[in-house]
Amino acid sequence: MSTDYKFEGWMGDDAASSQGNMIWREFQPKEWEETDVDIKVTHSGICGSDLHTLRSGWGATEYPCVVGHEIVGVAVRVGSKAEGDIKVGDIVGVGAQSDSCLGRDGPCSTCEAGLEQYCASNVNTYNARHRNNGKAYGGYALYHRAPAHFVVKIPSGVAPEFAAPLMCGGITVYSPLKFHGAGPGKKVGVVGVGGLGHFAVLFAKAFGVDEVVGISRRENKRADAINLGCDDYIATSDDKDWIKKNKERFDLIISTASSEDMPLNGYLALLKHNGTLVQVGAPEAPVPLRPFALIAGRKNLTGSGIGSPAEIRDMMQLAADKQIKPWVELRPMSEANQAIVDLEAGKPRFRYVLVNEW
Structure with a gap:
């Protein structure tokens, strides 16, 4: 050789x-x-x-x-x-x-x-x-x-140009979506319609959730979010009433945001009772958290990291099956x-x- x-x-x-x-x-x-x-x-x-x-x-x-x-x-x-x-x-x-x-x-x-x-x-x-x-x-x-x-x-x-970004970006959101039961009957929010977040939208739709909603700062990403397959879109910086309008809407939120000034407490307000926010983005500085954002509604805040080789194989097969x-x-x-x-x-x-x- x-x-x-x-x-x-x-x-x-x-x-x-x-x-x-x-x-x-x-x-x-x-x-x-x-x-x-x-x-x-x-x-x-x-x-x-x-x-x-x-x-x-x-x-x-x-x-x-x-x-x-x-x-x-x-x-x-x-x-x-x-x-x-x-x-x-x-x-x-x-x-x-x-x-x-x-x-x-x-x-x-x-x-x-x-x-x-x-x-x-x-x-x-x-x-x-x-x-x-x-x-x-x-x-x-x-x-x-x-x-x-x-x-x-x-x-x-799965074409190699699609497989490559799935090896990290894709598995980073596939793993928590699957672990936390994304599927029929669930409503999912995706914070950050970008490099990581767009994978979360694609996989949430593949898992058959009832509703997937893109959440980002500015209105200018709405068209991309809808074209990806989002059923709705929330612009947190361009709508002062975004929390009030969407309170207790989601069973699961996948947050791909990696900025220390993300409105984390606001995201938690969008969760239903017993809902879960999974943080996969990794800011370089600490993010403020109000404990009452968790206490009210017995909400869950957790994290998730990439996926095992077995999970990657499962994800790749789903990507092939669902194109x-x-x-x-x-x-x-x-x-x-x-x-x-x-x-x-x-x-x-x-x-x-x-x-x-x-």
Whole structure:
């Protein structure tokens, strides 16, 4: 099996890289293990997490760093001890998690339960260290190396440009929607009709909820929300009576907002008695919470993080069965620097996907 390819990608050397200053160069992936898969990257989605990491917004980043955790490509090397039925030539994907405690000292309780994403020894796909201490580099690159347990085969009914953003953006909202029972008889609100939120709208409709409503700051996103499939839309900054008009309307709210000035207490007022708000967006600063917003109505505020490999497979099959097509804009890998600048400016509708030009 030929392994003469080089690992090259867009390297962030410091926080200024988030402003479009990444540099293309060769890097050394984790040392090869027979449980690994090498992937020739064809598509790599751009996630807001990439910007947070490049600028050390969530904590100190271990530079240099190659970001990108919505990776789809062709398996070009498969270890002799690789899990699953992955073969050379398969179209596969890797999401935001690349490893966990599995196989180290025996699985922990969360891994044993098939919830690897909550493992205390979680290894992110980039800005992290693998079990062999090799550095984890992401998908803004030509090739990616990952443990096979976290490599997912892409069903033939899902195009790679759609599969890539599903690997993080899609699963981040699919998992809580499914866990909290989104389906017939339920009304769901989606805060933030954007890169994450538009996936929540698509999956809520696929789950057959009675009503899905987009919630964002400005009226100018109404048309996009309705075109996505929303039954209604709430503009929190352009309607001073938005809370009064929609009080106790929803069984479930998925909040993708990542701003510390989000009106969290107002969102909670929109929940029915015993309703649940799931926060999946991750602000870089604390968000104020009034306890009475929870106490009145015995409401629930919780969080959710990505999904397990099994959940990703289930999501991909649903996407294939229901022909779910995320709104993506394809950008050449060579334009990665400009693409992240455009993302920061809020230009994509709704997800950029980098495409390697072979």
